[in-house]
Amino acid sequence: MVTKKYLSVLFILLLSIPILAKDKNRITIIPHPVSINTGEGVFSLNKSTSLITNTSDIKYIKIIKQFADEFNDITNASLVLKEPGNKKGDICFFIDTSLVSKIGNEGYKLKITRNKVIITAVNESGWFYAGRTLLQLIEQEKKKNKYHYFFPCVEIEDYPRFSWRGLMLDVSRHFFSKEELKSYIHQMAKYKFNIFHLHLTDNQGWRIEIKSLPNLTKVGAWRVPRTGYWKGFLPPQPGEETTYGGFYTHEDIKELVAFAKERNVTIIPEIDVPGHSLALIASYPELSCTKKPQQVLAGDPWNVSRTNVLCVSNDSVYDVLDKIVTELSMLFPSEYIHIGGDEVNRIYWKKCSSCQSLIKKQKLKDENELQTYFIQRLSNIVKSKGKKVIGWYENLPGGLIPEMTYMSWKDYKGGIIASQKGHKVVMTPAFFTYLDFYQGDPAMENGPFTVCRLSNCYAFNPEQKDAISSNILGGQGSLWTEQVPNERKLQYMTWPRGLALAEVLWSPQEKRDWSDFVTRMEAQFPKFEEYGINYSKAFYEPILHLEREDGELFLVIETEVSDLRIFYSFDDCSPDMYYPEYKKQKVKIPKGAHHIRAISYKNGQPIGREINISIQELLSRIPQ
The missing domain is CATH 3.30.379.10 (Chitobiase/beta-hexosaminidase domain 2-like)
Incomplete structure (x- = not known):
């Protein structure tokens, strides 16, 4: 299991780091100064x-x-x-x-x-x-x-280690008000983040007013209301009104930009194309290859009948994008405009006679090179407005776009390659920086995909071996909001992992010390509570695994932080400090047990949530 393997390596590393003597007068600044x-x-x-x-x-x-x-x-x-x-x-x-x-x-x-x-x-x-x-x-x-x-x-x-110290927020899947964004920016600035990457458009909503294209906010900004797990959302029902959503007016954006500037934060706008474009296509169906009417959906749109990819061969697409980029350039003084460019389902182009004709006309090999053609053409539009282009790194046979900056999101590898080819790079590898991933036991969380614990974030290092360091601008945490419907969950998913990323991006690598960071991080929590900032305590919680040995099952418990006592039970009762304590040893699973419960104690008090998980669930996690 990836998490277990990673934690085991982390614990070995932590044991090799000298723990600083506890001192009530210790300075608890985050990020750690030079x-x-x-x-x-x-x-x-x-x-x-x-x-x-x-x-x-x-x-x-x-x-x-x-x-x-x-x-x-x-x-x-x-x-x-x-x-x-x-x-x-x-x-x-x-x-x-x-x-x-x-x-x-x-x-x-x-x-x-x-x-x-x-x-x-x-x-x-x-x-x-x-x-x-x-x-x-x-x-x-x-x-x-x-x-x-x-x-x-x-x-x-x-002084900072990196010039790009960012957090990204997806406001498409769920709309967040102007005041909620201000609160988020204000909290970011406290810990010396300086980039707020705003993911403004996706399949689930278009969030910015483009005056020359009124349907984008009349149609694209609204969907039917749904609550629950996003992959299970029902599609719009006949006659159902689209009442959930919202968008930012020009005046809203100007106000947000000014608010951020006062806090030394630059807002980078993102319009994600040619994929992730269902809200755009629902507003203007003629921009897709099928030209069929579409609806903005609440949940997962990965269905071939739901056309969420722009028609690359349609010149009207570029006219529309020119209008969008023109207004973005006027609203955002940022050096960059982000154009997305990731996860494009090219099946639509394969079936489109017009796109196939363009491939032949441009002497392209296939639909992969057609995507490169699109990115290049849109990049030229962005550059014509006096802006620099940034987008998600995709491994396309057509090659990288000249002068384009890349965000490496799948792993470090894309960023290393781009840096070697002379491109500026922002590292945001999912395993270390995706804040939508769950941060505790998956049985307790509703984050999609996989885990990104606090310790994962602290282990992030934008400077990788073989990368050209001078081309690494820095890094960012990215929060996609499929499962983040409100501000409280937004805060919970960001903090305290955001503190770990703040230190990674500001402090010298040699100043990083996990045990010391945890102590300084804990000193921030009273301030969070005073200002009503929600935060996760998942890093305190026991991490449960099962191991097989000679046909028997054994329980193994790990933790991210030290100075914890772990108590557990097999009898389906909630354990406290009078129950058996886990002492770093494997514990044989008794016959008939069907659930394991465990809880952490610190300074004689329970801390974090009680983990309650079935043995069957833990069995399913054992690598085959």
Whole structure:
């Protein structure tokens, strides 16, 4: 079993890493800074604490005021910025462009002494990230029924490992409101993510207003309401109204872009074509090879009768795409536009006489090269608007498109190949980064496909052997939302795996330490709870396996994290700390047992969910 094999390797690696001594004053920043030196004492805040800066540039002033607003919101304090030019203050924001060769454009230096806090950066991005670190460093103690706030004395030099530190959200399968997206972006920015990849279109919905093509939101943005597991959704019934869905207007997008920019986050829009296009085709059926009317579906559209692929030989398709890209280019100031390009069912082209004629006319070998032809033609449209092209890596015989950036999603291999051929690459291999995959025992989760545990995410490394490192922009986590119908589930699937990815993409590889990360991660949970952010505790839960030995069945239990005690039962009763404790030994399955229950304890308290799973289910997971 892949999960078991992976975890076994991980545990061996963890045993080889020295565990840092526990210290109540340990700095718990995520992601881990490049260098950090703790000092003695604290910088205490009081009513007279003030902010100063050595610049009057409005873009810098906005960053300081934003920090002050967030700090005041957390502490109920009243930090204010003194007039530029003031040389006396307590929290100082300085610009020093000479540091660019050392800390880059997103780096910063932070020095906290008993008397002063000094932030130094090359530009406002560095200030913003220093502010994120400071907000994580806030500590408090209660004195005379009042809270006293302070920063520990520390000196930090910090800058990111990668320029592309992203999260992708699919808003097609389920629509998320503008306010929900803002909340997601705000949470991302706390941990120094800087790219928000927005998957705006797919078979289940079209989510952005294109004024020149009104049917996209009149028809393509809506489907019949369904609840449950997406593969089992019934198709639309005769006369059933399409009331589920939504879309973002131009004004919504402008507001989101501005909100993200204030948090140093760039939004990358994606229009997924020529496959994954059922919502587009339902809006304009003439764009498909069959030209038959289609309906936006709630669930899985993988049925040949449901045409979800554009007709590559139809010039009207490119006219429509030109209109779409034109409006996207106006709305999104991002350097890139994502054009999808994955999982195309080419059977439609094989049956289309017009597409077959185009293959002959263009002297292409087959439908695979026809897909390359389409991507090249759409890429030219994108580039004509002054944008760069990015898409999902597909292993097509027609070769890679010149100047195109690729997202390697199936594994690392595609990204390695693309980098070797001179292409920029964003790594997002599913096994390590797909946040729609379940993160605990599959009997307890409804995530599709397979597992991506917290430890998988932390093991992600965008820089792979044989890849051209200078062409690796970075990486991202990708959250597809077939089984994510609301904001609470959205948060649960992202956090805390998003924390692991944040550290992978920002911190130096040599600073990565799983045990230390877990401790720092746990320090974030009270903040999550304070702000109502849902998160998963699946990483605490027992991982159950069965092994056969001499005709007998044995139970084996593993965990992702240490410092846990595991208690189990075979009698179908919920175990607690008075039940047998698993001691890293194989346990023989008693005769007649049909279910196994297990639960984790930490510091004398149960933590995570109780795992309740049948022996028959565990038997089915034993590799054949």
